[in-house]
Amino acid sequence: MPAEGSTRWFPPAADSQAETGDQVNSCVAVSWAITLACRLALSMQAGKQWRHGGLSLPAAGGSIPAAQTPQGKRETKREPMPKHSVLVVGAGIAGMRAALAASERGSDVALISKVHPLRTHGGTSQGGINAALHAEDRADLHAMDTVKGGDYLGDQDVVELLTGAAPRAVIALDHWGVPFNRDAHGRLDARRLCGATRPRACFVDDMTGHATLQVLYEQVLKAGIRAYEEWVVTRLLLDDGACVGVVAIELASGAVEAFAANAVVLATGGCARVYEPTGAAYGVAGDGVALAYRAGAPLMDMEMVQFHPLGIRGSGMILTEALLGLGGHLVNGGGERFTLKYAPTLGERAPRDIVARAAEEEIVSGRAEFVALDLRHLKGDEVKRQLPLTSHIVKTQAGVDPAKETVPVRPVAHRTMGGIHVSRDGATGVTGLYATGGCAATGVHGANALGGNWLLEALVFGERAGLAAAQQGPGSARAVDAQLEDERRRIAEIVDRSTGPERAGAIRSELGRLMRRHVGPLRDASGLQEAANEIHDLGARHRRAGITNKGRRYNYELIAFLELESLLTVGGVIAAAAGFREESRGAHLRQDRPARDDARWLVHTLSSFRPDGPAMTSKPVVITGWKPEGRRY
Amino acid sequence: MQATLKVYRHDPDAGGKPTFQPYPLELPEDATVLDGLVKIREELDGTLAFRASCNRGFCGECTLRINRGGRLACMTRVASARTKEGEVTVEPIRNVRVLKDLVYDVDQLLWQKIKAVEPWLQPTVSQPEREHVLSDEQLRPVRNAMRCYYCGLCDEGCSVIPFDNTFLGPAALTKAYRFVSDPRDGARAHRLRAIGEPRGMWDCVHCFEADEHCPRGIDPTHRIMDLRDAAVGMGIKSGTRNPQVARHYDSFAASVKTSGWLDEGRLALETWGVRRIFDLLPVAWRALRRGKLPTPYRHPKRPGAERISRIFEKVERRSP
Numbered sequence: 021m022p023a024e025g026s027t028r029w030f031p032p033a034a035d036s037q038a039e040t041g042d043q044v045n046s047c048v049a050v051s052w053a054i055t056l057a058c059r060l061a062l063s064m065q066a067g068k069q070w071r072h073g074g075l076s077l078p079a080a081g082g083s084i085p086a087a088q089t090p091q092g093k094r095e096t097k098r099e100p101m102p103k104h105s106v107l108v109v110g111a112g113i114a115g116m117r118a119a120l121a122a123s124e125r126g127s128d129v130a131l132i133s134k135v136h137p138l139r140t141h142g143g144t145s146q147g148g149i150n151a152a153l154h155a156e157d158r159a160d161l162h163a164m165d166t167v168k169g170g171d172y173l174g175d176q177d178v179v180e181l182l183t184g185a186a187p188r189a190v191i192a193l194d195h196w197g198v199p200f201n202r203d204a205h206g207r208l209d210a211r212r213l214c215g216a217t218r219p220r221a222c223f224v225d226d227m228t229g230h231a232t233l234q235v236l237y238e239q240v241l242k243a244g245i246r247a248y249e250e251w252v253v254t255r256l257l258l259d260d261g262a263c264v265g266v267v268a269i270e271l272a273s274g275a276v277e278a279f280a281a282n283a284v285v286l287a288t289g290g291c292a293r294v295y296e297p298t299g300a301a302y303g304v305a306g307d308g309v310a311l312a313y314r315a316g317a318p319l320m321d322m323e324m325v326q327f328h329p330l331g332i333r334g335s336g337m338i339l340t341e342a343l344l345g346l347g348g349h350l351v352n353g354g355g356e357r358f359t360l361k362y363a364p365t366l367g368e369r370a371p372r373d374i375v376a377r378a379a380e381e382e383i384v385s386g387r388a389e390f391v392a393l394d395l396r397h398l399k400g401d402e403v404k405r406q407l408p409l410t411s412h413i414v415k416t417q418a419g420v421d422p423a424k425e426t427v428p429v430r431p432v433a434h435r436t437m438g439g440i441h442v443s444r445d446g447a448t449g450v451t452g453l454y455a456t457g458g459c460a461a462t463g464v465h466g467a468n469a470l471g472g473n474w475l476l477e478a479l480v481f482g483e484r485a486g487l488a489a490a491q492q493g494p495g496s497a498r499a500v501d502a503q504l505e506d507e508r509r510r511i512a513e514i515v516d517r518s519t520g521p522e523r524a525g526a527i528r529s530e531l532g533r534l535m536r537r538h539v540g541p542l543r544d545a546s547g548l549q550e551a552a553n554e555i556h557d558l559g560a561r562h563r564r565a566g567i568t569n570k571g572r573r574y575n576y577e578l579i580a581f582l583e584l585e586s587l588l589t590v591g592g593v594i595a596a597a598a599g600f601r602e603e604s605r606g607a608h609l610r611q612d613r614p615a616r617d618d619a620r621w622l623v624h625t626l627s628s629f630r631p632d633g634p635a636m637t638s639k640p641v642v643i644t645g646w647k648p649e650g651r652r653y
Numbered sequence: 654m655q656a657t658l659k660v661y662r663h664d665p666d667a668g669g670k671p672t673f674q675p676y677p678l679e680l681p682e683d684a685t686v687l688d689g690l691v692k693i694r695e696e697l698d699g700t701l702a703f704r705a706s707c708n709r710g711f712c713g714e715c716t717l718r719i720n721r722g723g724r725l726a727c728m729t730r731v732a733s734a735r736t737k738e739g740e741v742t743v744e745p746i747r748n749v750r751v752l753k754d755l756v757y758d759v760d761q762l763l764w765q766k767i768k769a770v771e772p773w774l775q776p777t778v779s780q781p782e783r784e785h786v787l788s789d790e791q792l793r794p795v796r797n798a799m800r801c802y803y804c805g806l807c808d809e810g811c812s813v814i815p816f817d818n819t820f821l822g823p824a825a826l827t828k829a830y831r832f833v834s835d836p837r838d839g840a841r842a843h844r845l846r847a848i849g850e851p852r853g854m855w856d857c858v859h860c861f862e863a864d865e866h867c868p869r870g871i872d873p874t875h876r877i878m879d880l881r882d883a884a885v886g887m888g889i890k891s892g893t894r895n896p897q898v899a900r901h902y903d904s905f906a907a908s909v910k911t912s913g914w915l916d917e918g919r920l921a922l923e924t925w926g927v928r929r930i931f932d933l934l935p936v937a938w939r940a941l942r943r944g945k946l947p948t949p950y951r952h953p954k955r956p957g958a959e960r961i962s963r964i965f966e967k968v969e970r971r972s973p
Contacts, residue, residue, distance in 0.1 A: 136764070138803055139706040139714040194784040197774035197835065199795040206786040224796060230711060231799050235774075242773035272752065301707045334681045335688045337709045409800075413710060416728060419683070525695020568699040573666055574753045577699035 101500070102248075104130040106489045107281035109253050109266060109308060112140035113229065114457025114478035114485075115287030116236040118446075121486030122285075123243045129490070132248040132268060132279065134303045134579075137237045141289050141301035141458075142478065145229025146340035146410070147213050148221025149193075149479070150472035151186035154210060157218045159183040164646060166473060169215040169371045170437075170466020171606035172622065172648035173321070173641055178444055180644065182464050182473075182480055189479040190222050197235045200224055211406075212345050213471035215371035215653075221472035226340055226407040229475060248279075252579050253307065255507045256284065256315050257500055262451035263315065264495040267507040271579070274572025276511055278504040283452050283492035285485055286312055286440065290458035291590040292325070293583075295433030295540070296532025297336030299328055308459035310586035312440045313593065317448040318626045320461040320639075322590075323598035323608045324437035326469060327376040327541045330393060331432030332418045338434060339393070339418075339427070340410050341471045344368040346403065349394040350375070351426065352382045358391070363653035370653040373468035373607040376431040380541040383430060390428035431541050435474065437465040437607065438597070441626060446485025452495050456485035463624065463642075467606020515578060517566035524565050524581045527558050531584075531591055534558075539595050544612045548599040552633075555592045562588055593627045593634050600625055600636040618648050654680050656731045658689050660701065661744035662754050671751070673742065674698075680731055686741060687715050687726035690755075703755035713802035717755055718744045723806040723866060746809040748818070761818075763805045766825035770848060774832065777839030791836045798831035798876060800869045807873045810866035812858055820856050821848065823863035823873035829854075830876040833883055845884040849891040851898055854880045885968070900924050910965040913958035918949030 106122040108115045111133035122129040131137065152162045162183040167174050190208065194200055200222050203209040212219040224231040240247065250271040257265040257278060265280040291306025292298045313319055329350065330339040344350075350368050352358045362378040363370035379391045395403060395414075403422070404411045411422070418427045439461040446454040457478045464477055534554055538547035562584055569577040603617035604610050623638035656678055663671035676693045687705055694701045706714040708727045715726040720734055723746050735741050749757040807823035814820055821829075829848050832838045848854045854877050863873040884891070892898025904923035908916040922930055940946040955961075 135704075135706050135714065136759070139704075139712040141707060143802075144707045144709055144711040191781070191784050195774075195776060195781065195837075197776075197832075197837065199792040199799060199835070200784070201796075202787055202789040202792065206788055208784050209789070224799075227711075227796075227800065230802070231796070234799060238773040241768060299709065301712070302705050333685075334683050335685065335708065409710075417710075419730075523696065523699075529695070571664065571666065571700060571753075573664065574702035574756050576694060576702055580695070 101278050101280055102130070103280040104128050104246075105282045106130075106285060106486070106492070107132060107266060107279055107283070108285045108287055108486075108489075109133075110140070110287035110289060110457070110459070111135075111137035111240075111247055111249075112287060112289055112457060112478070113142035113145075113233055113236060113475060114482035115140075115285070116233075116240050117479050117482030118285050118287060118454075118456055118486030118489065119245050120236065120239055120243060121483040122490040123245055123486075125487060125490035127490035129486075130246040130248060130279075131240070132251050132253060132266070134250065134252050134271075136249050137240065137247060138233060140233065141304050142475065143230045143233040144299075144301070144338075145232075145475055146226040146407075147342050147345075147471045148211055148223035148228045149186075149190055149232070149475045150183075150213070150216070150220045150470070151190040151222055151476065152183065152218075152220060153187050153190065153208055153222065154218070154220075157220055159186070161217060162186065162220060165216050165220075166464065166470055167466070167646045168651060169470040170464075170468050171373070171616065171651060172466065172618070172643075172646070173324075173605060173624070174466030175463035175624075175642040176644040176646060177642045178463050181444060182462075182477060185480045186476055189476065189483070193232060193235060193479070196239055198224060198231050211342060212369075214341055214344060214366075214369050214375065215470045216472070223342075226342060226410050232475060232479075252582070253288075253311070254511065254582055255503070256311050256453065257503050258315060258450075259496055259499055261316070262495045263453035265500065267504055269511065269579075271574050271576075274575055274578075276504070276508045278500055280500060281452075282494045283454060283489035285446065285489045286448075286453065286455040286459050287457045287482065287485075288459045290436040290439065291587070291594075292433045292435055294531065294587045294591045294594065295325070295535045296529060297331060297334065297536070298433040298532070299331060299336050299338035300433065300435070304458070305583040305586055306459075306590035307583060307586045308455065309439055310589040312448055312450065312453060312455060312459075313589060313627070313629050315450050315453065316629060317450045317453060317455075318441045318628045318637075319593055319597075319634075320438055320441035320463070320624050320626055321467075321597070322436070322438035322593045322627055323601050323625060324465070324467050324606060325539070325594065326372060326434045326437060326607050327380070327431035328372060328434035329376045329379045329431050330429045332414075332427065332429055336432045337413075337417055338432065339414065339429070340407060341372065342407060343393065343395065343403070343410065344375070346406065347398055349397070350379060350429070351392050351394050353386045353388050353391075358382050366653040371468055371470060372434075374653060376607075377541055377609055379429070380431050384542065390430045392426035393422075393429045394426045395422040396424070396426070433536070433540075435469065436594075437461065437467065437469055438594075441624075442481075442485075444481070444484060445488035446481060447488060452492055454485045454489045456482045460485075466641075467608060511578070511582075514581060515567065515570055515575075519566035519568055520564065522561055522565035524562065524567065524577070524584050527562050527565065528580070528584050528587065531555065531558055531587060535591055535594070539591075539598055541607070541609060543598055543608070543610050545599065545602075545610070548595055551595040552592065552599065555588060555595060556633075559588045559592070596634045596636060597625045597627055616648075622648060654682050654684070654732060655739055656680055656689065656735050657738075657740045658686070658693065658731075659740055659742045660690070660693070660755070661751075662701070663751055664753055665751070666753075673744075675740075682732060684731050685727055686717075686719055686724075686729045686731055686734060686743060689731055689741070690726060690743070701755075702753040711802060713804035716746060716804040716806060718742075718746050723804075723809055725804065725868065746805065748809055748811075748815055749805075759805060762808055763803055763822075763824055766808075766821050767803075767828050769821065770825050770829040770832075771840075771844065772828050772832070774835065774838055775840040775843075776837055785837050787836055794834040795831055797871060798827050798834065801827055801831075801871055802869065804868065806866040806868060807863035810862035812860040812862055813856055817852070817856070819852050821853055823857070823867075823877065826854055826857070826880060827871060827873045827876045830880055833880060841883070842887060842889060845880065845887065845889045846894070848880065849884055849889060850894055851892065853891075854884070855891050855902075897924060906965070908952070910962055911954075911958070912952045913955035913961045914952055916947065916949060916952045918947040919952075922949050
């Protein structure tokens with residue numbers, strides 16, 4: 021009985037499948053069935069011995085099935101108060117880069133993040149990383165483009181530092197494993213992004229950020245850096261004006277705990293979620309900015325908010341600017357390429373602020389909802405080859421076939437040039453507190469950031485902040501317990517508060533639309549004043565509101581409530597700073613002051629916390645070589 | 654647009670059985686399922702738990718089962734997903750431990766397994782001052798594998814994981830492939846030996862479900878087959894860290910090579926050895942009583958066994 025002898029372990033379904041299929045299928049099915057049957061047989065017969073022989077998973081062999089306890093992995097063993105030399109808040113590209121730098125210095129460093137590191141916002145960055153690596157390019161050309169792109173508000177010494185460090189930063193990524201596209205000679209290829217005079221952005225298809233994020237996370241794992249995932253930082257621990265740690269709430273359990281550290285590095289990302297619609301991730305809620313601000317660190321250039329011209333869909337989703345770099349056209353209702361009115365030479369390839377402003381003005385003057393992105397004259401396979409993800413997104417999300425129709429787009433809030441005022445080493449105005457990435461303002465972007473400089477800034481200044489934080493000596497942590505108890509009381513009070521009709525979600529939505537209307541790409545004094553007043557009222561409503569979710573486990577309503585507090589703070593500062601700067605520059609367009617005013621306003625704005633609203637001061641821009649001149653593209 | 658989201662609700666703290674709660678919503682025409690979930694949490698029911706991050710199909714955080722298919726909530730339009738009755742069912746993906754409502758244990762499903770494949774580049778030569786000079790062609794497979802956004806849908810569809818959730822699974826093996834295919838990595842042999850252990854690449858039953866499920870078109874099953882090809886090509890035997898495992902594979906192959914069938918009696922003897930085989934006596938006794946105990950080494954050849962033999966010889970000649 022040979023046939024039965026060999027098939028008797030088989031489940032009947034697999035057996036019949038083997039008989040009915042054609043030759044290839046039956047081969048596959050038989051081997052499938054054999055393997056499955058043998059696995060079953062062996063695990064039944066001698067599971068124990070076999071388990072010892074296999075791959076061991078990090079959480080000690082065999083613990084994966086055993087982890088099915090109701091409490092879950094995170095609630096098992098935790099030390100009373102975790103202590104680290106450096107605690108990096110936010111595990112995105114800047115945060116992980118900072119953590120790696122501190123770890124290389126031998127520092128005991130940990131990451132703490134609202135989401136898993138691979139889910140952070142930098143992963144959506146598509147275009148590339150700017151670095152003057154090619155023979156015909158130089159760091160000073162890169163610096164010049166950056167300064168001019170930022171409408172001369174960039175601090176030129178910091179810009180030169182950035183562009184000089186760029187080649188090394190990109191090559192370090194190549195050695196860590198980022199699979200950058202290569203040119204015909206096997207060297208790093210570069211694409212030309214808007215506002216650049218040379219092809220300069222090193223890229224990985226259209227997933228540069230995604231690849232960079234993965235590789236940094238790989239290095240974090242290699243370095244054995246601890247990551248507290250799904251912990252939301254709600255407060256900075258302060259001792260005698262110095263930051264000595266944070267208080268955070270764990271999503272899985274609702275536990276509120278303190279983390280002590282010699283240095284805290286904020287890398288929480290920008291605050292574009294204060295707008296609706298926005299292309300920013302849900303977590304980009306300005307928490308780090310608000311925390312530092314309330315702790316006494318001044319914020320810089322908060323009025324500078326970048327709007328991305330290629331927003332699609334109601335809830336906000338951004339198509340990569342590389343579509344314009346490839347030669348895509350923006351046309352208005354009359355079929356006119358309107359960007360040529362604003363930038364006669366570069367057209368759609370002008371910097372984002374100009375293209376976004378052009379699109380916004382066309383929309384307002386034409387009383388339209390969208391302008392049209394026209395890709396029909398491009399070779400379809402070129403878009404598909406260079407931007408495989410994008411061509412898929414256009415089809416499924418914009419709901420149109422770009423080869424046949426135009427794509428409706430409009431400017432949506434993208435990123436914030438402003439943030440926590442930091443030195444070139446990430447130091448804020450508070451001892452022991454550093455900031456880097458989207459939440460910090462180093463002064464490189466000025467009034468408008470160029471595509472390809474965002475990731476670069478996160479890498480270069482992330483590293484510098486990490487190195488500086490690693491050298492921070494231990495602070496005292498005397499009042500930690502009292503502050504922890506205070507924070508626990510505050511959060512318990514929010515949860516226990518009885519809820520009236522007021523919902524935080526409605527306030528957030530109103531705030532977002534208000535910001536878009538009055539503090540958007542087009543602004544004027546009366547609108548900004550109205551926005552400031554309304555944000556004040558929304559703040560009062562927020563203080564009266566409560567939450568309906570009283571549970572501890574994954575209480576996202578509580579987190580959204582706490583985030584809204586940050587958003588209201590940040591929104592108020594943006595409106596105040598925009599009212600303060602009485603000129604138009606880069607992304608900040610005051611319709612009542614349409615000209616750039618270098619005599620008065622070649623300065624950064626600084627906003628400092630006061631209980632009754634931000635106190636505004638200013639600080640001169642550092643000019644090394646490039647004198648402000650007219651901005652023609 | 655009217656739609657009713659029927660959402661999976663379960664709070665392990667409260668106990669009780671999971672339920673589907675219907676939420677009728679008025680949504681804009683281009684709203685996604687994630688927009689709907691946000692609206693529920695903000696306006697109707699603050700107790701609903703779900704994860705979301707980038708809202709543009711890049712991060713994989715909002716992977717859910719929508720109308721019985723694994724999808725990203727942020728990339729699924731309600732208008733196209735809803736049934737004729739205007740309903741959309743939303744639940745966690747299968748084969749996961751639910752932590753609350755739509756939040757499930759990704760650590761167990763994915764992150765722990767990815768950490769098990771030494772997921773970092775181990776470079777051969779390092780010239781820190783310049784990039785590796787490589788043809789773009791060489792890096793294309795790496796980029797293809799790195800399109801993965803760790804949604805876990807390949808592991809969800811996997812045929813092996815429901816039987817043995819310690820199997821590395823297609824996502825982690827694709828991560829291993831990312832390094833094995835990288836010309837800058839110097840640890841190929843080491844990696845292939847590691848994932849050649851039980852729970853690794855040879856446990857894949859090539860059912861191709863992973864390829865069906867992958868929203869990025871990475872074809873994880875094919876990547877696993879590429880890994881196997883690479884191992885065979887480099888002469889790396891499976892189970893090199895455990896003689897018992899190696900004996901099992903050798904015996905399996907030898908049996909099929911000689912008779913074309915699997916000789917289970919021989920497999921047991923050669924794998925366990927004469928002394929250890931006594932541990933299996935209870936199983937053998939039960940099998941004997943049911944007339945299912947094969948006699949070792951007395952297997953008749955199946956028709957065409959010679960051709961099977963020749964395939965083996967051909968492969969053996971090819972590998973070093």
